[in-house]
Amino acid sequence: MVNPPHEAMHHIFRHDLHLFSRLKDVLGLPLPDAVEAVVLPNDLTETRPVERRVDTLLRLDSARDGSLLLAIEAQGRKDPSKPASWAYYVSYLWTKYGLPTVLLVVCQDRATAEWAGLPASSGPAYMPTLSVRPIVVGPHNMPVITDPAKAAEDLALATLSAVTHAGDPDIGAILKALSTALRDVPENVADPIIEFTAQGLSKRPAQDLWRTLVAVDLSFYKSYLAEEIRDEGRAEGSARASADAILLVLEQRGLDVSDDVRARVTGCDDPETLRGWLARAVTAVTAEEIFAEE
Structure with a gap:
């Protein structure tokens, strides 16, 4: 049951909405002069489910130091x-588990890493009631592992090095070291490393390099990525053959093939589209006419 002292200690601020501002001298803080104060609902219960998920949550147990939570974003x-x-995650986990919580943020570029490492506070700079300052891992502090022997010593660390240095000029040497190190490990160990690296390099030029290294250095593996790369190679080969056939038909019929037509044909990788163009190339009056129905 809430007792009278409890009620009085906070209700006084509702009674006089400008009391907090007048405490500047007592507290020794540069509080602003409140122009207007508004009483808001004090019920902080969620009225509807709100999904909040930390990317990965681990509990680390130590016989000497006890346990702590590691939230990874x-x-x-x-x-x-x-x-x-992040402040919500840390405070919620602290409340739920009653354990110290560490927040680790992993970044792929220096600017984001430097931003993530800055302390963030829920209050004004002179009253940082709740502050969050994550530990940050990124290209600024991760080792550049270009020695296959070093990569083999810790494949997971080498993978994290590759992912965080995805935009680094040395990424080619990093990936080559990792693919070389994977040659001598069992397939069930290599497979997840291959996949994690591919996912981490997604939508970056380095991913194409990694896929090539997997296809060449690790061609004996049957992982999902290796099979996908081989399938893509077969599809690309078929597309190139179809494009060559279209251009050959047009040229043999004496039609003028412009650079734009040649670029559009060779740049297409859709089998159905290429088949349609090839069929029209047999009767088209001009090379451009093979695109007429599109």
């Missing part, structure tokens, strides 16, 4: 809303 870009989410 992958951050691809600056996001002004994230510090508030």
Whole structure:
């Protein structure tokens, strides 16, 4: 049951809405002079389910130091809303488990890493009631592992090195070291490393290099990625053959093939489209006419 002292200690601020501002001298803080104060609902219960998920949550147990929670977040870009989410994660986990919580943020570029490492506070700078300052892993502090022997010593660390240095000029040497190190490990060990690296390099030029290294250095593996690369190679070969056939028909019929037509044909990788163009190439009056129905 809430007792009278409890009620009085906070209700006085409802009674006099400007009391907090007048405490500046007592507290020794540069508080602003409140122009207007508004009483808001004090019920902080969620009225509807709100899904909040930390990327990965681990409990680390030590016989000497006890247990702690490690909340891991992958951050691809600056996001002004994230510090508030991180503060929620840490305070919620602290409340739920009663354990110290460490927040680790993993980044792929220096600018995002430097931003993520800055302390963020829920209050004004002179009253940082709740502050969050993550530990940050990124290209600024991860080792550049270009020695296959070093990569083999810790494949997971080498993978994290590759992922965090995805945009680094040395990424080619990093990936080559990793693919070389994977040659001598069992397939069930190599497979997840191959997949994690491919996922981490997604939508970056380095992913194409990694896929090539997997196809060449690790061609004996039957992983999902290796099979996908081989399937893509077969599809690309078929597309090239179809494009060559279209251009050959047009040229043999004496039609003028412009650079634009040649580029469009060779740049297409859709089998159905290429088959349609090849059929029209047999009767088209001009090379451009093979695209007429599109």
